[in-house]
Amino acid sequence: MSTGPNRILDEFAKLMTDAAGAAQGVRREVETAFRAQAERMLNSMDIVQREEFEAVREMAVKAREDNVQLATRVEALEARLAELTGQAAPAAAAKPRAKK
Template structure:
């Protein structure tokens, strides 16, 4: 067993180690509570998840490309129709 100043320093070191452990526990508890509260707030804000956003974005890009193809096809068909109606009838 230590005596004198070494004993005091040992006790102080033990106290500081315990305090650091307690502080880490409080920190973890605070982070958990904060995450839970933040999650509840975000869920109440009616936000979409990244995966859902990306899926809808991909669908919109495909739809836009398809619309452009269809518009070009309609334009070509209209041009043919104009050509046929401009031809003299025999």
Template sequence: MSTGPNRILDEFAKLMTDAAGAAQGMRKEVETAFRGQAERILNSMEIVQREEFEAVREMALKARAENEKLVARVAELEAKLGGGASKAAEKPAAKPRTKKTS
């Protein structure tokens, strides 16, 4: 058992350790409450989460890449056909002639 100034310093160190532990526990409680409130506010504003945004973004990028491939394939097929499909779409269909009977 220590006596004198060492005992006072030991008690003071113990008090500071306990106070630091209590402060850290309080910090965790405040942080948890803040996160919960912030999450409620964001949910009420219908803001998407980052993970959802990234998933939709990836889907859009894949769709765009696939669309570009399909456009290139259609152009290639039109070139093989001699551009017939695009020319037929540009020219109006000729009207059939009717025979006149005299």
């Protein structure tokens, strides 16, 4: 009867392997359910995704840079026009402050 203890240990090892596999399956299901619930909650709060935020931020930075360039160009054109017409250059309007 030397196969008795080995057989019990083999069955126990098989049982533990099956239990570990079942635990992994449960873990995957819980993770999937948690992610789905978190996604539903975030969607209901109308929160923007990081990619969308970064795209809009880049557009705002570019628009601000374009605005500064255009303001500089307008000032130069006004000065040139004043020079050509012999009038005093208009007082420079308050320059937009650069935001940080």
